[in-house]
Amino acid sequence: MTLPTTMNAMVLTGHGDLDMYHWHTNWPVPAPAPGDVLIRVRACGLNNTDVNTRSGWYSKTVDDATTGGAFDEVDETDPTWGGRPLTFPRIQGADICGEIVAVGSDIDPARIGERIISDNWLRDPADPDNKDKTGYYGSERDGGYAQYTTIPATNALAVNSPLSDAELATFSCSYSTAEGMLTRANVTATDTVLVPGASGGVGGALVQLAKRRGARVIALASEAKHAEVATLGPDIILPRAPEYLRAALGDEKITVVADVVGGAQWASLIDVLERGGRYTCSGAIAGPMVTLDLRTFYLRDLTFTGSTVIDPQVTRNLIKYIEAGEIKPALAATYPLSELRDAQSAFIAKHHTGNIVVIP
Template sequence: MTLPPTMNAMILTGHGDTDKYEWHTDWPMPEAAAGEVLVRVKACGMNNTDVNTRAGWYSKAVTGATENATDETPDGNDPSWGGKPLAFPRIQGADICGKVVAVGDGVDAARIGDRIITDCWLRDPSDLTDKTKTGYVGSECDGGFAQYCALPSRNALKVTSDLSDAELATFSCSYSTAEGMLTRAKVTEADTVLVPGASGGVGGALVQLAKRRGARVIAMASEAKHNDVAKLGADRILPRAPEDLRATLGGEKITVVGDVVGGPYWPTLIDILERGGRYTCSGAIAGPMVDLDLRTFYLRDLTFTGSTVIDLEVMPNLIRYIEAGEIQPALAASFPLQELVAAQTAFIAKQHTGNIVVVP
């Protein structure tokens, strides 16, 4: 296969608002280095990491919600998920669905033609379990907001599915994040899981994956999105932020809260956890600064788990769930790659229920 010397790509030039993106039609083609594959990107999902990284929201100097991050200035020392400066220019986009078109040295040529989705986490080949030596596709290396992307072969996971490219591009980040959270919290059929923000990509994945584990699931979302959330299989759906959550829940006993929202409502979520309950978190789109009464934490024997770098078994499990039809994509909308700014604006404004993808 003859590959072109250049490609279309959306380039992030620095931290800030969406004007930091630049559209290029002549960006140099990547090459597959030793141990890598070159992927023709067919679709790429959008997630909060893309927004947060662009805005520098991960910096401790930023205290507001994700949609307001650019109103504050990151201090430059810790603007990425890993707390380190990024190299620019950068091509973002971790949730890739595509086809392997070339391989680097040491990679079996039989991989050419594989349909793949990404394991977003870049790991140290000498110790795949070392979470201190990890990177993220679209952050520490270029990602899928382009026509082509070079990835370590182990991060390009073969998938066999009748789902469309856009549908498959919804799984890598949202669903692996959700499965990682549920794994850390050790969710089983004995649990009742409360999911704030259930209309979002991760929230919707939490609903499906917790139901797959046999748990009872109570979703929280704005009432305009209840019909869409119902399709994900939640046992009950509540308003986004009931004034009296305990009364609204009635006799429900919440053993797990799976949260990517945070913000001012956070103490209410902690207060309704049963004794011995677990809170698991992988985001704070409504704001990272929260109030915690330590007495609630220790007197109620609660367990808090943060979840970022997923365990090794998460992505192979997701591939198995996808191929068996045990989970379904929640594709909200797709945009041409050159309209990424419009796509991200819609994503931030939560105009849709589920995941948004871009198509090169």
């Protein structure tokens, strides 16, 4: 197969608003280094990490909710998920579905032609369980907002599924994030899980994956999106932010809160947890600054877990769930890659329920 030497790519040139993305039609096609494979990208999902990294929201100088726009002040020393500077220019995009079209010198050529989705966590091959030695695809190295991309061969996970490329591109970030949260919280069939933001990509994945574990699931979402959230299978759907959450829950006993929202409602989420309950968090799109009454925390024997870097097996388990038909994609919309700015605007504004995907 003869591969092109240039490609279309959406390139991020710095932290800021959407105008920091620049469209190129002659960007060099990368060559796979030893240990890597070259992927023809068929679809790439959007996620909050892309938005937050582009805007610099991860910086400790920012205490606002995720807006997707530029912030007045971003400390250039800590603007990424890992608290380190980002190298520009950078091609973002972690959630790829594509086909292996070339391999590095030490990779079996038999892998050429495999259909894959990405495991987004870049690990040290000699120390894969060390969370201090991890990077994120599309952050610490170029990702999938392009026609071609390279990735470590161990991060290119073969998948056998009748789902479309766009549907498969919804799983890598949202579902691995959700499964990582549920794993950290040790969710089982004995639990009742409360999911704020259930209409989002991670929220919808939390609903499905918690149900897969046999748990009872209560979803919070804006009422306009209740019909779509219902297709994911929660036991109960409540408004996004009930004025009196405890009253709205009635006799339900919440043992786990799985949250990527944070913001003004956060204290009420903690207040409804049963004694011995668990709170697991992998985001704060409504705002990172919250108020905690430590008496609630310790007198109720609560456990809090943050969840970012997931265990290597989590994404591999997702492949099994996908191939067995145990989880389904929540594809909201697709956009051409050249319209990434519009796609991110829709993603940020939550115009859609589920995941948005761009097509190179």
